[in-house]
Amino acid sequence: xxxxxxxxxxxxxxxxxxxxxxxxxxxxxxxxxxxxxxxxxxxxxxxxxxxxxxxxxxxxxxxxxx
Amino acid sequence: xxxxxxxxxxxxxxxxxxxxxxxxxxxxxxxxxxxxxxxxxxxxxxxxxxxxxxxxxxxxxxxxxxxxxxxxxxxxxxxxxxxxxxxxxxxxxxxxxxxxxxxxxxxxxxxxxxxxxxxxxxxxxxxxxxxxxxxxxxxxxxxxxxxxxxxxxxxxxxxxxxxxxxxxxxxxxxxxxxxxxxxxxxxxxxxxxxxxxxxxxxxxxxxxxxxxxxxxxxxxxxxxxxxxxxxxxxxxxxxxxxxxxxxxxxxxxxxxxxxxxxxxxxxxxxxxxxxxxxxxxxxxxxxxxxxxxxxxxxxxxxxxxxxxxxxxxxxxxxxxxxxxxxxxxxxxxxx
Numbered sequence: 001x002x003x004x005x006x007x008x009x010x011x012x013x014x015x016x017x018x019x020x021x022x023x024x025x026x027x028x029x030x031x032x033x034x035x036x037x038x039x040x041x042x043x044x045x046x047x048x049x050x051x052x053x054x055x056x057x058x059x060x061x062x063x064x065x066x
Numbered sequence: 067x068x069x070x071x072x073x074x075x076x077x078x079x080x081x082x083x084x085x086x087x088x089x090x091x092x093x094x095x096x097x098x099x100x101x102x103x104x105x106x107x108x109x110x111x112x113x114x115x116x117x118x119x120x121x122x123x124x125x126x127x128x129x130x131x132x133x134x135x136x137x138x139x140x141x142x143x144x145x146x147x148x149x150x151x152x153x154x155x156x157x158x159x160x161x162x163x164x165x166x167x168x169x170x171x172x173x174x175x176x177x178x179x180x181x182x183x184x185x186x187x188x189x190x191x192x193x194x195x196x197x198x199x200x201x202x203x204x205x206x207x208x209x210x211x212x213x214x215x216x217x218x219x220x221x222x223x224x225x226x227x228x229x230x231x232x233x234x235x236x237x238x239x240x241x242x243x244x245x246x247x248x249x250x251x252x253x254x255x256x257x258x259x260x261x262x263x264x265x266x267x268x269x270x271x272x273x274x275x276x277x278x279x280x281x282x283x284x285x286x287x288x289x290x291x292x293x294x295x296x297x298x299x300x301x302x303x304x305x306x307x308x309x310x311x312x313x314x315x316x317x318x319x320x321x322x323x324x325x326x327x328x329x330x331x332x333x334x335x336x337x338x339x340x341x342x343x344x345x346x347x348x349x350x351x352x353x354x355x356x357x358x359x360x361x362x363x364x365x366x367x368x369x370x371x372x373x374x375x376x377x378x379x380x381x382x383x384x385x386x387x388x389x390x391x392x393x394x395x396x397x398x399x400x401x
Binding site: 011012013031032033034036037044045046047048049050051052053054 | 128129130131134153154155156157159163166167170171174310348349369370371372373374375376377380
């Protein structure tokens with residue numbers, strides 16, 4: 001799963017995740033990492049990784065899963 | 067009888083392959099320093115050693131984090147330390163989800179399921195969670211349960227034995243001389259103390275570490291020799307995956323050739339040990355490296371995801387094992 005495009009990058013939490021040059025490293029890393037930041041509000045999410053997947057929860061914007 | 071143009075590999079052929087003794091530290095260092103053109107020969111010898119002293123089977127394991135993040139320790143490679151500005155937040159896994167993870171792991175053919183917690187050592191709450199979790203897993207699925215909960219007291223060691231935990235993981239992480247550069251909140255000797263208690267309890271000892279923390283080749287050899295002194299049942303071999311926000315977050319990923327040298331060297335140091343591919347292999351070695359490692363001394367893998375990062379799909383590793391004609395170690399063979 002690649003980094004979701006929202007207001008914030010789901011790996012580094014910085015703005016402009018659609019800026020390919022600025023977030024190329026994030027996109028590559030996300031192939032082997034779950035998301036860490038909510039793309040809507042930049043909150044750090046609670047992330048649980050299990051052997052076959054992951055879930056990530058933002059207190060304001062709900063949960064994502066692999 | 068010499069079989070190559072590489073004296074250290076000739077010595078290893080006699081001492082390790084024929085006699086089953088681990089390579090000594092000076093020769094481990096020579097293997098770590100081998101020129102690129104001799105890496106295939108080192109891996110080939112390591113593979114022969116693994117096949118002779120361990121056999122063709124591969125032990126498959128899944129791991130899961132029962133308690134993630136918020137750790138009070140400062141292991142400089144770890145995104146779960148509460149002392150760094152890592153994006154990893156503290157979270158607990160509930161028992162039904164733990165059991166489901168064990169079932170999914172068993173469905174891959176794995177014989178091992180390791181429950182891990184990011185703590186200095188377990189408190190009463192974590193021990194109760196372990197008690198409830200191990201019981202629920204054993205009622206639901208046939209799989210060996212291992213644990214990794216940090217440093218233990220003797221009472222906690224005894225409790226884990228009573229729960230039926232058959233193997234305990236506690237990594238030394240790196241050699242004794244480099245450890246203070248990586249961890250300052252506890253000592254290498256404290257970890258060694260837990261490992262001795264685990265060994266004396268009858269639980270299997272799982273102890274490895276991370277290669278590429280900035281240690282010198284001499285220190286890498288020192289680490290292999292110290293593990294050989296401990297004689298663990300299993301050595302998980304991790305390669306540093308630099309995590310954002312940690313003190314080692316900007317450390318470069320290690321050269322894949324150095325990683326392959328390390329695999330060969332650790333197998334030659336530990337001819338009879340389960341040598342497991344663990345975290346960082348994907349980022350360091352890629353798909354090709356997984357094959358080279360399995361043909362170079364590795365005889366165990368963690369399948370699926372790790373604790374906070376993702377791994378190759380379990381099916382990719384299992385298909386590769388089938389292609390290499392390496393049978394997955396059955397649960398019955400480990401009991």
